[in-house]
Amino acid sequence: MLFAFSGMLQLGVSASLMSLGAVDFGLIVDGSVVMVENIIRRMDEARSAGGVKGIGERLEIARRAAAEVGRPVLYGVLIIMIVYIPILSLSGIEGKMFRPMAITVIFALAASLLIALFLMPVASVYAVKSSGGGSEGRLFHRIEKLYRPVLEFSLDHRRTTILPTLAIALGSIMLLCSLARTSSRN
Numbered sequence: 001m002l003f004a005f006s007g008m009l010q011l012g013v014s015a016s017l018m019s020l021g022a023v024d025f026g027l028i029v030d031g032s033v034v035m036v037e038n039i040i041r042r043m044d045e046a047r048s049a050g051g052v053k054g055i056g057e058r059l060e061i062a063r064r065a066a067a068e069v070g071r072p073v074l075y076g077v078l079i080i081m082i083v084y085i086p087i088l089s090l091s092g093i094e095g096k097m098f099r100p101m102a103i104t105v106i107f108a109l110a111a112s113l114l115i116a117l118f119l120m121p122v123a124s125v126y127a128v129k130s131s132g133g134g135s136e137g138r139l140f141h142r143i144e145k146l147y148r149p150v151l152e153f154s155l156d157h158r159r160t161t162i163l164p165t166l167a168i169a170l171g172s173i174m175l176l177c178s179l180a181r182t183s184s185r186n
Helices: 002-011 017-021 025-049 055-089 092-127 138-156 158-185
Strands: none
Touching (some): 002 092, 055 092
């Protein structure tokens, strides 16, 4: 986001709801998530095969893991950036409304790509625990203790679960229709 803000400042793009509201953080972190997940997977495999002996070996594992997913991450982010390029050609009111959004998203995606390809592999080497993998932690186990009985009940009593869900969905649809009728009268 700092990269996007800097680009907006340099190009004179105002920070409005339209320009900043379109930034989807899921899109921005997606490349980094893919990169880190693959590095963690490869480090876990190396640990299982006999252990990782030092920072040099961890860096090499991270380099190979990053090279594995680097091209798909690059292409994925570039495709999303290309989708926004035609918006830059809009003129008039449409251009004034949508060009700031496209510029902001393109800057944010460009920064996320640089971070995913160059920072995340190195940061993963130092941030990922060197002893064992796959430990979720106490918070995850507490949440799972609460969630598992609800899930098992829902799977064992499907009708009891589905019927109220359908009733809520139907009620929501009816409420939406009544709101549409109310707003069309005004």
